[in-house]
Amino acid sequence: MKRLLLANLRGNYRRMLLAALATLLGSAFVAGTLVLGDTLQATVDSQVVGNAAKVSAVATTENQLRPLPPESLGRIAGLPGVRQADGMVSGDVTVLGADGRPRRDAPVGFSTTLRTTLSGGRLPAAGETVLADQTATALGVQIGGTVSVLDFAGGQPRQFRVSGTANVRGQGDFSLHGAMGFTEADARAVTGKTGYAEIDVAGADPAALVPAMRTAIGNGPYRVVDGQDFARDQAAGSGVDPVVLRAGLVLFAIVALFVAGFVIYNTFIILVAQRTRELALTRCLGASRGQVFRAVLAESAIVGAVASLLGSALGVGVAWLLMPIVNSLGGAVAMDSLSVGPGALLLSFAAGTLATVGAALVPARVATATKPVSALTAGQEPSAGGKLGWVRRVLAAGLGVAGLLAALAGLSGGNGQSGLVLVGLGGILFFLGTVAAGPALVRILVRAAGFPLRRALGVPGRLAAGNALRKPRRSATTALALVIGITLTAGITVITSSLESSVDVGIGQALPADFLIQRPGANNGPVIPRAVAGQLQAAPGAVVTEVREAPAVAKDGETMVSTLAGAIRPKVLSGSLDGLRDGGVALRPERAQDLGVRAGDTVGFRIGDRTVAMPVAAVVTGPAVPRTIVSPDRFDALFPGTGDALVLVDFAAGTSPADARAVVDAATAAFPTARVTSTYDAHDQLAQTLGQVTSFVTALLALAIVISLLGISNTMTLSVLERTRETAVLRALGFPIAKIRGMLTTEALLLGLIGGVLGVVLGTAFGLAAAHVINTRITLTVPWGVLIALVAGAGAAAALASLLPTRNATRISVVAALADE
Template identity: 30%
Template sequence: MSGGVLRTQLSGVWRRPGRLLLTGLSVLVAAFVVFGTVLAYSVVTRTTLDTFSETPEAVDLVVYAAGGEPLNPEQITEIKTTAGVRESAGRTTAWFTVGDAAAGTDLELLADPGTGPLSRLTLIAGTYPTGGRQIAMDRRAAARLGTTVGGTLRLHSGDHDAKPVTVTVTGVVDGPQDSAERAWAPDDVVTRISGEPGFSRVDVLVADGADVSAMMDGLSERLLRDPQAYISITTGEAMRVREARAAVRQFDQIFALVAMFVAIAVVAAALVATSTFRIVFAQRLRQLALLRAIGAQRGQLVVALAVEGAVTGLVTGTAGVVLAQLAGLSAPAVAGAFGRTLTGPDPSLAAAVAVVIGATLLTAGAVLAPAFAAAGVSPLQALRSASTLAAEPGIATPRLVGGLLLLAATGGMGWLTARSTGSSEVLLYLVGVGALAFGALIVLGPMLIRPVLAVAGWPLRRLGATGRLAVSGIGGAPKRAAAVSVVVALGVTMLAGTVVGISSLQLWTDRTMAARTPADLAMIAESPTGFDQLVSGVRADPRFRDVTPFRMADFSSSSGGYSHGAIAIDMTAMPALRTLSAAAGDIAALGPGRVILSSVAAEDLGAGVGDVVTLSPTAAPGAPGGGDATTIRVTVVAVLTGEGPLRSGAVLSDGDLVALGGSSAGLLADIDAGAGSNSGAGSNAGAGSDAGSSTNSSFDADSGSGTRDEALAAFRRIGAPAGAEVAVLADERDKADGEVSSLFAAALGLLGLTVLIAVVGVGTTTGLSVLERTREFGLARALGLTRARLRTMVGMEAGLYGLIGAVLGIALGVPMAWLTLESLRLDLPLTFPAAQLAAIAVAIAAITVLTGLLPARRAARVSPVAALAVD
């Protein structure tokens, strides 16, 4: 009998392949995503191994310091004078800041010979440095810093006691790209500019016919005579492979994060599969009851239904793997059409088989709960109608009690999370809170559908009979609606939490950048002499607006301690400065004898609003920069939530800053993009002691708008005191905004996996619902409901699944995000991005409406007469 039951169920599967595909569609998508992720990792790693290397192909040997200390001049001489060495190039890197030491643009200066087989550069303008304090700028760095051939830059090292170094730009080059702005020079020039002798490594090109292995032995013997020397020697090929593998390792963490989101998507697929099988088995309750009536046991039905689920998982999982493999094999051709180079994935039969087995087990597990429920059908139910069988009972008391217990456990875990202090402990608690909260949502979902539907469905009821029918169709099957909506809620919960977190991060970034980069451009000079004329000239140029002068000085507390910068500036002059907020006190109360402190300076000074603090100049009277500096006593009128303007620790009145010894002067200005460009704004830039901006298109590949480059050129050309430095603060602000935007885009892309599974679930449920309710739709058509209105009604029902899930997800995701920010002590402001959350809800509803279009068309095509004949 058991074999007959199994054959009966499987024969139904094979007779209806379309329903099999519809039932396992979420599993197919999950298998595609999982195996696609495996193939994507293979493509990325193989492409990186094939194409990436910082070491030129011509390098035969690489000698590098393994103990942290650079190769000293004696060791470098030993390398160069070794028999068989045809050419060598030292590699070293120095980091500087261009413009203001605190708020300028970071610049990475690297050593490269510039020409020959050991070079990684291509000269595109000017000449490569040959000596002295000369550098060649990377194309992007030249555009960002507004410099061109013949200009000069003042470089600040990380040592506050070191004087800035003035260098001349002799050329513009293309070289290996990095996130930092880059410049290049021969190895000996880099060491002279940085003041740090020695190289981190030396690349060696051996003479033709030389024995590389013998040279390695000879170099080892000469360099390792000193037992304290930590030096390694390897071949160029080995170094290239090592660099490529190191580059690949950076993707491991990225794909580990992707794997976490893929795992969540698989959970969503399991929930969708469970909901789908529950609907499918409900449609076949009369058949199952007949099997019970002729002698089938409950256990036999459970086994037969579980095997049916496993077969569904096997077929759809295999289909997903095959589709992912086809996509992976076509990736190189698609990339080539867009001018990119990708290496095809490494075929992995083991991974493919593992994914198929996983899909089979996942579906078999997802079918168990619906199978036990369906197998419990009474034989007497074979005499009842299908409509009676499909009616859903209310939520049982044990389920209600279990849901309330989960809800109480969620509250308790949340309380523990708020009180915990260890980061690892907090993360564990947060995972527990999320799991318990989602479990409570699954259990209590049917109870939540009707109240949520009463609010979410109100606009649809106002549309007339069609809207009321759609709302009643969802409300009449709360368990089904809960099963589908909960999967949508899973994706929206993470999506809403991410939006809240990113919004908080964006607000914090905006506040921080308002202090660090309050303007697009800044000019700073060691002496205020001549700045009044400069201010007038910049204000007269229509390219600029909100032109604001300022003064700066350094101070420390009377007892020594930490040193901070002080600034005198009109806090209402620039839009960005007007956004700064005070944690305590009133910013507008600034005046003579009063000071506004940053949060860090206030903590270091141990001062609050109303306290009198003593500020001492860091430069003594008579010392360079000291002048007639004196110690001042001022009253704290406000403490900022973060840093002061240009990362200062205190904001003073102009008179108090002069008394403190302020000798440097500066100017801030925003670029008025609407003013356009004057004729020849950047065409003659570059003359004089400061670097000018080039408007040559070859310089502007990554520089942003031409308006900024032209304004920068005009800003420099207006004139400035000797030694004045220009910082493009807008670049730092754009970089910070870009990082937040990239993080948001990456999070949305990863969360889209779960949303995709949820949308598939809505489409599957709607399609199966149409099959189940054929008689209902025929009756509605017979009573006068048109095809267009029937299509609209089914589409509305699909949209309501998404809207209810979105509401539940937002209701769960926002508190979780707030709890996360507070418990992890991230010091980010709590935000409620209502517009973005509303957009998510509308977008999810719209997408799920689209998934219901095909089932709606199918429902509208059914003849009323034929539909009324269906049981």
């Protein structure tokens, strides 16, 4: 049997090549994802944990609105065993570009501490700054250059000399948005923060420091941990979880191996059918069923082992290709070099080999199912038994119903991870039911798709449909390999399209206008000249709302009194806005609650040296609606000559973002430090993020689709060999070579279209369900154009995959083919 096994491998190695290639690609993907996961883990350990290891204990706040008290730093510094204690002031800063306007990207400003890791230069002195590496790149500034930053309180530009650069990889917002380090005094000036976001301590005994620091800080939403726990917190908050990302990548690799399993199954089931007489003769010569079974499995094991060995080596290259793609997604850590360990390579080798052997189990059993004597005259694919039809029907119905029930349970559960898991489980079960019902579905779909092809192509179309129907299980297995990748691609496309459609709604709720123009600095910063709004109002199609505000004192302390002049109207919860014309005031619900009043009551404000009593005309809400509102006339009487604090601009539908931006830039040219926020920018950023994720996922799924197309090419190649005599008869009867090629190409096209249609239907249905579970208020969208292109692309790719087999089919001599048997 050993010599027979080796002889079979030598004689059939060409027929095994595509199956081996499918295993090679699948195992390479497994190896690549595992190596990438190991690399990411090593990167997090070195970049994130290494930075946090500089401290013995760290105090942080869990509520950014309640920072650590400034006086707590002195108390902590005086604790026994403390060698150094640094407080970190942290907040957004406004950086001015070369044109004097605020840049759209706002880095995080912070005061440097003992945890700051320099990549070049030195720590800053007064009037200096250190830039995060990515911030220095974005600004195009080197050490020794200058950066202009707005002072928070006065809104005036300040120049800072760059004294060094810092490595902030893995440090949350610092790595995601960029960062600028200052002295503590300068950090307070540019961020407006007074308390500390973090206090870093170096000492001898962390176990003693932690409780002592808790006592020194006092009660509040504060957390004190030792350096090791802080390192773990940093790793968890870095935005990259190596375990989760590795698990996600491995899932895609498993999909690729699963698809490869379909290809391997088809290869061996066809080879077993073609070698029925040979195997039966082996049985007649004394080989037992067990020996035949083991021989087929041994063939698959050898093919799988060789392909997986090559695939594991190739996986290092896959990881190298995936590394820049993962880095480009904007993660908080960046991988520089691969970390290749034996575990990843051995695991991928084992996975590829076992997947190949597992896919060959059914063909191996089929190889032993026919009696030797009857098989000597049989050339057809053996049947696995008559009862299999009933088993398939029951299995298909059970899995389909279970999948639907699981998906419905997920939908009825509302938002949440459990609902998404149920929908995903429902999709898997329903797909497995589709696999079980595959032959029946193929018959239906081939007849439906074959009808127009028969009418359009005549005899080649009729023969192609007949060939696909001749072996429905084989056709189903070939098409279902393609269904997996198309289903996942369609599902991801539907989800991201729905999310993108919801972006406009979400941005519209957060930003109630196309552009928001804000004054720089805090409440005492320079106001926006009224001429800015006047110039915008003169622009065609522009609708402008001005928000002006000025300080006053209410019974609960200092507040801001505002007015709205323009298109935006608050939503009235109680009372009426008509009372504003009579000198009344409108309050947001939270402001009314703070003052303990409601519509109809009276509230007093001290403005300058006088107290003004105002009736509460209404309680209102709405996007961009201030907390305390009076009419424009009333505001101008109380605060004459006050400029705008905020200007909102809406442009007519159809106005291009570039034209709208040009109008706003022209209006603010005389006031360049105004902060301009655009819904267009927000939409583009979110759409870009979704696009990156979609492209990344699609690239990963593309490998599964490529493997499934190899399966179509493999099936067509083996089918051509199986039907050599039939093809020769057609040629002998005068059937043109072009029509024979057309017949085979049409058969592949049918399989591709069937896979595309089934995949798009399943992916769309469960993609919509998943999108709804992700957010019940999402705007569900079906990108019909993309889905139709997926189906057409699947058919076209399948047709292309058949070109080589169809070419080979017509190169065989007619005489030799007819004499083959």
